[in-house]
Amino acid sequence: MMAPKKCAGRQSRKKSRRKFSVKHQAAAERAVSYMIHTDNLTFNTVEKKGFKRLAQTLSQGQFECKSRRTFGRLREKTVQDVKRAFAEKLRNSGHFSLTTDACTLTKPKKSYLVVTGHILDEKNACLVGMEFPPILANKSHTSESICQLVNMLLEEFKIRKEKISAITTDSAANMILAASLLKLDHVPCLNHKLHLAVMKSIEDCDSLKPTVQLLKSLSAFFNRSPAASNMLIEVQKENGVEERSQLLLVISCETRWNNICDMVERYLILNQHVTEVMERLGNPHELPDEEKLVDLDDCFTFLKPCKEVTVLLSGSSYPTSSITIPTCRNLQHALTTMIPSTLTGGQFKQHLLRNLNLILKKSTPIKY
Template identity: 25%
Template sequence: MFHSDFQLISCLLGVIKCDQSKTGAYIADLLLDCCNDWDIELDNVSCVVTDNGANIVNAVKLQFGEKRHLPCFAHTLNLIASKSVPLYNEAYGACLDPVIDSDDEDVDESDIKDAKHNSPEENMIIFIKKMKRIIKFFKKSETAMRELRKLQVIDGKKEGQCLMLILDVKTRWNSIMAMIERFLLIAGYVSRVLLIIPTSPPMSTSDELSVLKEVCKTLKPLEKVTTEMSAEKYVTCNKIIPLVRLLKISYGNMELESREAFSLKQRILHFISKYFKDIEKVRILATATLLDPRFKKIHFESALSASSAVFFVAEQIKDLANEATSISSDVEKNPARNESLDDLWSIHDSLVTEVNRAHVPDSAGGIPVELRQYLNTPLVPRTSDPMLICTSVFQRPQFPLNVYFRKLVKY
């Protein structure tokens, strides 16, 4: 939602108790009731963003239409990460059955010895499972925790600066990366503590630590994009197409040594292609990207999709121009007459009215001159605020798109 000065704001319209089975039709009725309570016309709803739950997706499509539904980008990234690092039976959600989170489950040492015969995916799970066994040992052993702090204090850290091991939270995929990063950061101290406690589990080997380090490196782009998109104070849908392409390029250029990390990278690329294969065909995303002066057409992989977005915006501009002309013509139908002027000027007034009705802006190649000029201007710096750029540049009288800015801002 935009305020009158084009500042992005968010607000809570309601928390609704569901008294029936949460079917798509029932949720659709609740959404309609909420809109009615706030006097929101359905035509004024540009887009509805939801997770990928079948019932909520169906509800939005029933009430607002398929073209106005947009799956949550961050939630889709969550699915990609959780399917690529299959530590649980299902993608990360509220209720999951753990595969490696059982306190009494031990590592099968034969699996580690036969690592060369396991698949890369199996090896990665085994290495993470072994690491989690060590972390759980520290969580249960006050002696181990005390020794871990003691070694860090000896090295000059203050008590409040000592780092402790952390476990992942199975409803948040990026907590796995945080768990591995912390383990790698203090692995030297962990190893020394394990050596002095007879009942401790075996430490991860140098080869296993190398694999875990590369696993973190492979997951890092997904974590950065998730953080980038988790915002309420700035527009994000215009970044989706650029970020998907940048993820593909980043993973395509990523060099890895271990077969486990390389396999993880390939799985991530597979799921990115699977979930985002038609991302450029989503009209609201394509239009938002095109109208962002930082991106325009630079991140479209499909020339056809870019052309379709340009054509759609061009049609919007033509419709708005015709609407403005129609209003102007209505005013001119009954102009204030000055009887002292020669009646010949009334003929001129009639001609002007007819010309304005038939006027179509210059559209060489089917693109209005206003849009063509916008597309030909240089891209603005990536760190610029697109809304600030739009309000400061597009609304200048000399800039052709200023007439249509307030209409196109919804994208």
């Protein structure tokens, strides 16, 4: 029996499916190369099944997926195109500000200076942040080396210092001195100061510090133990928690803003589930007792407003310099009017208010 004609027609249409023109293929490859560069993806992304399926679906089978070597060769041109477009935006803008910080990658062990430019989009009445390419910092992070790296960056993009309104960094001595050597107005990062105030308050509070240390150790235990982490998920499932709401403990990170607040909040949510896991595993790690849980809950009420202020001042699409002082004063007023329910909460409140007062007194006034 002969095969139905519609099957043959379908096969012929599939075989005759056209590919992109040379011009469209090159444009698509440049777009993929741009995605790899700006989203920090690896070149083997283009060889993965998911990407190939997405590309074929969007192009209706017309895009020819090339190998990672092809996009490796395109990388340098993509970087230059991004730099050129970035420099053009800066040259066409009025005054703008800079934000900079140093970071170190663990694998591989490399240190970078990261600089972001902030310009005002007058058409849309909002701020636009643009990241410069990270600068490899082979030398120690002295004020002189930071100043040298920033000057090299400004020369590369042909940026005049007269157009830079201010530079924002943390309050480290090397950063403050680097801004002075650059002859730029320095604005300290208030979120960084607020984070330090919270950490110092916990350190000063003798009744809270051991409990926070216990939480850090407990989070590290679950992070090291796949069996404990898997059992925590399983216990939540048994207790009727939906899959999308199942959580793990937050790992301690001293330099991450609001980390202590997030860690305490997560443990208060998972407390009963964690207790059940520990009982099944034979209690391999100490847990906070009921008194410490009450203390944590009370102190969390003071940590939460600090997190809300940090989130507000972290906005990248609106100016924050004009709201920093009023926001911090409102935070001080809110903390002052809050009534602690425990002795530990009262001590933490006193330390927090004292350290907040110190950072506000030491803040450098912004010059307009």
